[in-house]
Amino acid sequence: MHYTLCDMIADITANSVEAGATCIALECIQTKDAFNVTVADNGKGMSSQTLMRAKDPFYTDGKKHPGRKVGLGIPFLIQTAEETDGFWDIQSVPGKGTKVIMGFNLANIDTPPVGNLQDLFLDILTLPGNYDMDIHRKDDEAKLDYKLNRNELKDALGGELESAGSQILLRKFIESQEV
Amino acid sequence: MTLEELRKMRNQMKTEVEKRETAGKTIQIIVGMGTCGIASGAKDTFNTFLKLIEEKGLADRVMLRQTGCMGLCAHEPTVEVVVPEMPRVIYGDVKADVAKEIVEQHIIGKKLLDNLIIDKPAADIITKK
Numbered sequence: 001m002h003y004t005l006c007d008m009i010a011d012i013t014a015n016s017v018e019a020g021a022t023c024i025a026l027e028c029i030q031t032k033d034a035f036n037v038t039v040a041d042n043g044k045g046m047s048s049q050t051l052m053r054a055k056d057p058f059y060t061d062g063k064k065h066p067g068r069k070v071g072l073g074i075p076f077l078i079q080t081a082e083e084t085d086g087f088w089d090i091q092s093v094p095g096k097g098t099k100v101i102m103g104f105n106l107a108n109i110d111t112p113p114v115g116n117l118q119d120l121f122l123d124i125l126t127l128p129g130n131y132d133m134d135i136h137r138k139d140d141e142a143k144l145d146y147k148l149n150r151n152e153l154k155d156a157l158g159g160e161l162e163s164a165g166s167q168i169l170l171r172k173f174i175e176s177q178e179v
Numbered sequence: 180m181t182l183e184e185l186r187k188m189r190n191q192m193k194t195e196v197e198k199r200e201t202a203g204k205t206i207q208i209i210v211g212m213g214t215c216g217i218a219s220g221a222k223d224t225f226n227t228f229l230k231l232i233e234e235k236g237l238a239d240r241v242m243l244r245q246t247g248c249m250g251l252c253a254h255e256p257t258v259e260v261v262v263p264e265m266p267r268v269i270y271g272d273v274k275a276d277v278a279k280e281i282v283e284q285h286i287i288g289k290k291l292l293d294n295l296i297i298d299k300p301a302a303d304i305i306t307k308k
Contacts, residue, residue, distance in 0.1 A: 010222060
């Protein structure tokens, strides 16, 4: 399983970008004992048959690595949720998109640590590709509630997020939202 | 910070990046962020690179990119480094300490870290110790 919940979210979000999504919405809602995350995209989606198979760690479409026999992103999520009293759901429509719902019980001792959300946001906002992304972070305990939009940030950063200069400023911007 | 403040800060930055990009002088650091990379700490590697680039004042000439799995899962995190006029190489097992070596020796010192290269240039370019 992944070391932190943020790693899991990074993995699932990268799937949305790879599925050709132009719009991705990530919601991270945290309370004292619960961390609920939704990733919704308008990517190519999966048929119910493909979705069934994506839950199997020994299934991959074989396109990324011909000859390889594993695909662990979704199985990691299922394993973690099921072993730690969490929940998960994946809804997908071919041609329309996919929605992944993850719920983690932070009071369960086996739940991995949440991880660093600021680093997560920086990573998933700077994935290669032309996609828009809405991020909503709400944390009752930390009294935080803010939103980020990739296109707005990209525009403010001179239209590119790949130079280290833009990324350093983006990190500072995300940090400033955490206060 | 507001978006307007962010925009101002970006405008104050030198436009060196664009100039170098067109002249083919940009250094690229490409971090593998597939499931295997993430599980091995690639997110930390990525963020360590960004901090080092800022510390060493290299922000105007480095592009930090992410990619999927490079097919070398046993050596994650993997990082491809492209420095103009040097061979493209893929380094394996790039934890924070290795990231520091890459920035200091490869990117600044223009010297390959022979023992950490796991893919690319031909055997006659690297000298195994």
